[in-house]
Amino acid sequence: MAKNQPRKLQTTLCKALSLNSNFYEDACNTPKTHQRALTIVILAALSHALGSGLILLLNRAPFPILILALIIDTLSVVTGYYFWTFTIFKIGQRLKQIDPTYRDLLSPIGFAYAPQVLNFLTLIPLLGRPIELVLAIWSLLTVIVAVQEGLDIRNRTAVLICLVGWPLIQGAIGFIQIFEQFLAKSAV
Template sequence: MYDFDLNSLGSIISALFHVIGGVLQLDPEVYRVVMAHPYGTRFAVFILFLAGLSSTLGQSVVLFANRVKLRRFLFSLVMFAISVVVSAFLWAIAIWLLVNWLTSNTWLLIDVWTGVALSYAPLVFGFLILLPYLGRIIDDILRVWVLLAMLTGSLAFYPENLGGVVLAGILGWVSLYLLSSLPLWVRVQEWYWRFSTGTKKQTSTQDLVEEYVSEIHEAANEMRGDTAVSGEDEA
C-alpha cells in the first residue's frame, strides 16, 4: 500500500518518492491510489512537470550549442518543461478520444490525463541524459520505461480490453506525430523556441560548429596574408 498523504511538505516529499518508485516498478496499484485521491491529478501533473524539467536539463546540450544566455537558459528549462506538460496533455486527449471511440468503455478525460501524467515519472531521471556516452542509452531506456508505465496504467483500469487501449495509445502518438509535422505546428514550435531562448532559430550543433570552423579558416587565411605582406615589406 502506498503512503499517499499530502497534508504537509514532508508527507508530500514522501509521497513523491513512493509514487515515483511505484511507477518505476510498474505497479498498477499506484495508479489506482493516485486517481482515487482528490488531489491526485494535480500531484501527477506536478510529477510530470518535474519529469519535463529533468529531461529538458538532460537534453540541454541544444541550448548550450545555440549559445543561449544563462538567464534565458533557466527560463528555457521551465518553458520546455511546460511544453512537455502540454504535449502530454494533447496525447491524453488523443488517447481519451480514441479509447472512447474504439472501445465500448467510457473513460473520463481526467483519469486518462492523470494516468498519462503519472506515466512520465521515469523521466524525473532525465538529467542523467547529460552523462557522456551513457546518456544516450539512458534516454532510450527512459522512453521505453514511460511506454511501459503507460501500459501499466492501462492495465490498472482496463485489463479486459488491453489491446484496444494499447492501439488507442499508439494511434494517439501517431496522430500527435502527424500534428507536429503540420506547417502551422512547426511555426508554433519555432515561435516557442524564439520566445523561450531569445535566439533567432534552432540550429544543429554540427552546423554551428561548421560556421565556427569557417571563421577559423578565414582568420588563418587572413593571418597568412598578413605574414606574406610583412615578409614583402621586410624584403
C-alpha cells in the same frame, strides 16, 4: 503534515516506476492524486529541460537561446502529456461505450511520466541518447499499464491505443532538440 509531502511523492514515484498495475488501478482522480500526478509531470518537464539546458550550456549556447530552450523543453513535455492523454481518451472513447472522462485519465497517465523524472541523466556523455531511448520506452510501458487499468481493457488494445500518440510525441521532442541545436549553432 507538509513534512510528509516529499515522502509521499517519493513513494508515489517508486510505485509508478515499478509498472505495478494495482497502483494504476487505484490511481483514482481525487484532487490530491491529480496534484501529485501533475507534480510528476512538471518534475519530468524540468528534468528534461535541465538535461537539454546543460547540453546547450556545454555547447556554449548564448544565454537568450538557453532560456528559450528551457522554456520550450518544459512546455513541450507538459503539452505532450496533455496531448497524449487526449489521444488516448479519444481512441478509448471510440473503442468503449462506457469510459472514464479525460480528466479521469490525467492522473494515471501523469503517474506514468515517472520515468521521465530521470531525464536529466541524458547529459551523460555517450550515454545520453541510449538513456533517453530507455526512458521513452519505459514511459510507454508505464502508460500502457495506466491505460489498461484506467480504461479496463486488454493489454493488446492498450498497446495499440498508446502507440498512436507515442511516435508523434517522440518525433516532436526530437524535432525540438534539433531546432534547439540549430538555434545554438546559428547564434554562435
